[in-house]
Amino acid sequence: MVQFLQALSAALPADRITLDPDIIAAHSRDQAAWAPQGRALALVRPRNAEQVRQTVTLCAEHRVPVVPRGAGTGLSGGANAVDGCVLLALDGMDHILEIDTHEQLAVVQPGVINDRLRAAAAEHGLWYPPDPASSPWSTIGGNAATNAGGVCCVKYGVTRDYVLGLQIVTAAGDLVRVGRRTRKGVAGYDLAGLFVGSEGTLGVITEITVRLLRLPDSPPKTIVGAFSSLVQAGQAVAAVAASGITPSALELIDRYCLRAVDDWKNMGLADLGDVLLLGRLDTGDEQQAQTLQTCFEQAGAVFSTRSTDAHEAEALFSARRLAYPALERLGPVLTEDVCVPRGQVPEMLARIERHARTHDVHIANIAHAGDGNLHPLIVVPTGDDQARTRAQLAFEAILDDAIALGGTVTGEHGVGLLKKRGLHAELGDNVLALHRAIKTALDPAGILNPGKII
Template sequence: MTIDHGANMNHLEQLKDAVPADIVVTDPDLMEGYRRDSADLVPAGKPVAVLRPRCTAHVSAIMSWATRTNTIVVPRGAGTGLSGGATALDGCVVVSMEHMTAIRDFDVANHTVVVEAGVVNADVGRAVASAGLFYPPDPGSFEVSTIGGNLATNAGGMRCVKYGVTRNSVLGLEVVLADGRVLHTGGQTVKNVAGLDLTQLFIGSEGALGIITSATLRLRPTPAATATFVATFPTLETGGRALNAIFASGVTPSMLELMDNATINAVEDYRRMDLDREAALLLIGQADGTDALAQVERMATCCDEAGADLSVATADPTESDMFLQARRLAGWATMEQFPTVVEDVGVPRTRLAELLTTIAEISRDTGVRIATVGHAGDGNLHPMLLLPDLGEDARRRAMETADRICAAAIALGGTITGEHGVGELKREWLTHQLDDISLDVQARIKRALDPALLLNPGRGF
């Protein structure tokens, strides 16, 4: 995608008058690592500079300068996004939040923490653990992805089924608007209906409405106990029956994950985990609280009654971690062995078996190998397209396959993205899910906050 307006060297000299010169990077070799996110199918443009602000005042000065000079700005977190939303555009400046890593405040009594956008997700959990608290959102990239990127895409993770996605753990934001003004939304109270909920407006906006510089996050008490079960199934149908029985059982899992046969084998090829290579489907579930073991035993019983080949329940932390490690390895195992397109679709959770069956049919029709993992508890699947290379034919077949997966999700009453965001990769699919009125309202909000369309244009909506 080519943008008609962008920065030039004279503009950059003006910027250096407003911010420390060392936050402006123009060395092509250094900038190369900032051109792409993790969406292999989205071509990367060439930025004229990478800007690495150290404080909100720097971000404000950058946006004021961008407005004056009509310069495109692409905000960036850790670059783990899978939809092309942080890929550079020609002539833009990339604003990397990697140096804004302060934990500004930690209120133990009120269960809140204020962190800057560059703080890594897992570091939030480590910072509050000694106080008996934890931060629930845990995307698969939680050890490297940043809070700013999580907020921009409303990231989810394995604990979503009980604790919700990122937006459910955010009380307030600090956002730099396109004209450089600094907006503060929400606060530190759980209840707050003073004015429109601008906090929720910016969460999931993919850097197109403003640059999030810090957030007030809501923490939870660390559960008294956890327990885990794993079950394998001979067919997708029996696995689907087990899931629907769990949904109807009244239990409240804190995690409920699935891996199909292709994923099981990809993980085993990557690292021996002693998984059943013949299983059509593997379920991993967890519950927390004082009755955790009773809950997972009830879920395991649902699996047995549905026709599981094997089910195991345990309250042993070491065994639980081993089960979960296999699921957490799934994405890395595939991406390190193959050029991979990680899809992200969601359906009503009782229709998961139908979607899994359709994905298998699409794989057979297109000849593209698909390994599917997912957050079964909330109906969110990640079909991972395993490509032989990134040549033109492989890219074409990948896009055709992805289009059919999105169409299947919509046909089942679902969505084209559950947690990865629209980015650039899925933008054309918005018209298949959203009507003209919805798209018009979103476009009006964009123009109200960013009239020159300088913030991440062509991404999100």
């Protein structure tokens, strides 16, 4: 490794390479507290695509693994170090290179923070819809690597729906472009779509071209429903799906999460109900608002109301975004992001409750309920190894139930390390063989984020 480090030092400016073990350790994992991590050899912080290319080229020559990372907000261990790797931290490549108002697109480096792009687009009357809960901190490159979703995805889709083109450094160290800038284009395979969601296992993203939408014309309407059980809230979700309405957001959050947020931020929300559904409409259609509220009431809402106060409505959605970091303050959190057909949401929520009882663990619940993407959060007391073992059993059982109900083990967080067993159960041997063939073709030496996904 001495020869490799000498070559790396000769290729890059000295301030781009860090060998300090404490700094390297601080960049060696994401937010998945239970995912294992290895010991990295070095941390590289490139400022441009050429420095990424030089780094990957040297890693390929010396058979050194490369683990790309953005802000480290992932929840599956996808950015965790492996032994002897170079950590490639792309958060310093954070320039918005272009916003084209005529073509309604933006070109950004991978380290641009999601909310910063959204704010910059809004200055031109445009909007970038994908909005994971980590949007104030997560990067567009990381969002693309995991195909992140968010609150708005029930109506507006996930990251892959907005990525038009990518600049990629391949495993061989070539700098290539895939995709397009046009609204349509079917020339060749959809390689941009392939790289989105590949979690850094097929190439390193160094630039992203995304399409933008016009900002909605109507102020949003927020409808809140409070329920005495998760299953009733799930029945309301199924009713909304059956009604034909597509809200711009339909989020679930339980009292345990609200109380954790209150204890942290003192927002005064914990006594609103045992389970809340937060519906948002951006069409200005009064009939849709009435239908949404009726769905809540007929499913057994203890109360439902329409928020006329924009500040109050935003506070509720802010609480939803803050739920995960608030729970982290209570102890290690094992996070799910299973996704099931919307009609199966009540059954899936019931099964989650049963697993909490069976395995004697506490499972808090938040969800992008409108598209069936559930986030049961298994909270374990610090230092309780027996509870940790029970939590892992509950985690795997929830993955199996999602598959059994026609769903998937991950709706937006990615496979990383935590869901590899579940992915194998979901896909089966023949489809996994296709994945491995693609990996082998694009990364024959296996240096790009090895051990992740498959």
